[in-house]
Amino acid sequence: xxxxxxxQRQTGxxxxxxxxxxxxxxxxxxxxxxxxxxxxxxxxxxxxGVNRHTVxxxxxxxxxxxxxxxxxxxxxxxxxxxxxxxxxxxxxxxTAGIGDQARETRGLLLDEVTEEASAEVARWLRxxxxxxxxxxxxxxxxxxxxxxxATSWFPAERFAGIGEAYxxxxxxxxxxxxxxxxxxxxxxxxxxAAHADTADLADLELTPGAILLVAKAMNTDLDGMPVQxxxxxxxxxxxxxxxxx
Amino acid sequence: xxxxxxxQRQTGxxxxxxxxxxxxxxxxxxxxxxxxxxxxxxxxxxxxGVNRHTVxxxxxxxxxxxxxxxxxxxxxxxxxxxxxxxxxxxxxxxTAGIGDQARETRGLLLDEVTEEASAEVARWLRxxxxxxxxxxxxxxxxxxxxxxxATSWFPAERFAGIGEAYxxxxxxxxxxxxxxxxxxxxxxxxxxAAHADTADLADLELTPGAILLVAKAMNTDLDGMPVQxxxxxxxxxxxxxxxxx
DNA sequence: TTAATATGTCTATTGATATAGACAACTATA
DNA sequence: TATAGTTGTCTATATCAATAGACATATTAA
Numbered sequence: 001x002x003x004x005x006x007x008q009r010q011t012g013x014x015x016x017x018x019x020x021x022x023x024x025x026x027x028x029x030x031x032x033x034x035x036x037x038x039x040x041x042x043x044x045x046x047x048x049g050v051n052r053h054t055v056x057x058x059x060x061x062x063x064x065x066x067x068x069x070x071x072x073x074x075x076x077x078x079x080x081x082x083x084x085x086x087x088x089x090x091x092x093x094x095t096a097g098i099g100d101q102a103r104e105t106r107g108l109l110l111d112e113v114t115e116e117a118s119a120e121v122a123r124w125l126r127x128x129x130x131x132x133x134x135x136x137x138x139x140x141x142x143x144x145x146x147x148x149x150a151t152s153w154f155p156a157e158r159f160a161g162i163g164e165a166y167x168x169x170x171x172x173x174x175x176x177x178x179x180x181x182x183x184x185x186x187x188x189x190x191x192x193a194a195h196a197d198t199a200d201l202a203d204l205e206l207t208p209g210a211i212l213l214v215a216k217a218m219n220t221d222l223d224g225m226p227v228q229x230x231x232x233x234x235x236x237x238x239x240x241x242x243x244x245x
Numbered sequence: 246x247x248x249x250x251x252x253q254r255q256t257g258x259x260x261x262x263x264x265x266x267x268x269x270x271x272x273x274x275x276x277x278x279x280x281x282x283x284x285x286x287x288x289x290x291x292x293x294g295v296n297r298h299t300v301x302x303x304x305x306x307x308x309x310x311x312x313x314x315x316x317x318x319x320x321x322x323x324x325x326x327x328x329x330x331x332x333x334x335x336x337x338x339x340t341a342g343i344g345d346q347a348r349e350t351r352g353l354l355l356d357e358v359t360e361e362a363s364a365e366v367a368r369w370l371r372x373x374x375x376x377x378x379x380x381x382x383x384x385x386x387x388x389x390x391x392x393x394x395a396t397s398w399f400p401a402e403r404f405a406g407i408g409e410a411y412x413x414x415x416x417x418x419x420x421x422x423x424x425x426x427x428x429x430x431x432x433x434x435x436x437x438a439a440h441a442d443t444a445d446l447a448d449l450e451l452t453p454g455a456i457l458l459v460a461k462a463m464n465t466d467l468d469g470m471p472v473q474x475x476x477x478x479x480x481x482x483x484x485x486x487x488x489x490x
Numbered sequence: 491t492t493a494a495t496a497t498g499t500c501t502a503t504t505g506a507t508a509t510a511g512a513c514a515a516c517t518a519t520a
Numbered sequence: 521t522a523t524a525g526t527t528g529t530c531t532a533t534a535t536c537a538a539t540a541g542a543c544a545t546a547t548t549a550a
Contacts, residue, residue, distance in 0.1 A: 012536095
């Protein structure tokens with residue numbers, strides 16, 4: 001697994017970025033937990049079959065992200081190692097899902113808009129196309145680090161004021177309670193992966209080429225009526241999903 | 246949508262590759278279904294804010310992948326549009342999951358090895374570390390296109406000969422039946438995303454920088470005894486997972 | 491047939507990427 | 521206190537990536 005030669009040339013992806021991605025992933029997988037350090041630059045250069053300067057570019061990028069810190073004479077220390085597990089069940093909730101994996105979770109309301117439902121949103125929420133829906137753009141953090149960004153739609157009539165309620169409680173679950181919905185369940189989740197767009201890169205503090213896990217989810221009330229459709233984007237190197245059957 | 250479709254400079258990912266990735270994704274999302282063509286090069290150049298030659302590099306890469314075909318004077322035609330839906334349930338099976346989304350599915354056995362279980366494999370299969378396990382490397386295709394690559398481990402004692410059985414039936418389910426296991430269920434699935442390594446890039450016919458959806462799954466027999474642990478890698482732009490609760 | 495609209499090809503220039511080698515500066519330890 | 525092992529800095533060179541402009545060539549529709 002501590003692999004040889006995992007980079008390719010002339011592909012439009014610079015070698016230093018391929019190497020940075022691999023090292024970030026290896027750190028996340030605990031490959032260097034014994035020493036708490038990345039292997040020496042010369043060793044990495046040999047492993048990847050590139051010049052030492054190329055490895056240095058990769059490590060510089062990781063240092064910029066705050067993942068490693070180079071100390072002259074000693075080596076390159078691992079500063080931060082992040083991978084949260086996020087269970088997807090019938091009772092999926094963001095904050096409860098993180099559980100004791102982080103000390104502090106936070107939900108920021110980035111934007112709130114009332115708009116007409118697109119065909120896709122209308123289908124998921126079982127509304128007529130063009131029906132009024134409230135769209136929330138939210139950013140969720142764990143221990144001050146952004147974990148995911150979500151776009152959520154709610155039927156406007158039933159959940160008027162959900163933006164304000166979310167801002168107050170920083171939680172969809174609590175906002176629902178305030179609006180009279182005591183409980184809800186996850187009906188469907190679709191998972192894909194994609195490259196992040198510029199806005200998501202910035203909000204999630206990622207570097208271009210970074211991968212997102214994308215979860216399209218639909219929640220219903222206990223009568224099976226859709227109450228929320230959301231598209232959540234998670235930084236793939238910070239999160240994994242678990243589906244228990 | 247058009248103006249927001251931006252690319253970033255000096256990130257180690259060439260502009261032409263970022264653009265190729267975005268266009269491939271847009272095609273997969275059906276963005277150009279009305280015309281069956283990609284917008285003209287000059288329009289794309291304007292949208293992405295780059296030179297026309299840069300767009301041409303991106304389209305050349307997509308043509309190389311067989312996704313588009315440029316016709317002088319007419320435009321750039323979309324040749325292939327691929328996105329399979331793959332449900333993850335208690336009864337998840339690859340071939341049945343694809344269902345009628347493809348006319349023909351195939352399973353290739355790339356490699357078969359008997360080895361000692363690593364700590365991770367032993368934990369999932371509830372074996373002692375070092376116990377004998379059979380590892381299969383398989384490649385699954387739908388309509389002659391590679392869809393996923395999987396590494397699977399089985400308890401060696403119980404499932405001796407599973408490699409041969411898989412080669413014959415091209416299906417894990419049928420191989421299990423031949424070895425006396427009539428039915429099994431999916432116990433756990435963990436989903437992450439990652440960059441493909443060189444071997445997976447080649448087998449899945451992907452270009453570097455491509456994204457994989459990675460599903461780590463454990464199947465048990467009806468008594469709850471683990472029978473298979475597998476790590477499947479799917480080309481992210483060819484599949485999505487659906488989790489029904 | 492013509493004009494408008496596409497893609498295809500060529501030259502030229504600039505900045506980013508990658509390699510190569512040499513040596514300085516710092517840390518841990520034998 | 522040497523010494524081995526590590527990161528930091530510098531110079532130089534070659535190739536890739538991106539821009540720019542001009543014009544050729546093919547298709548479609550007026």
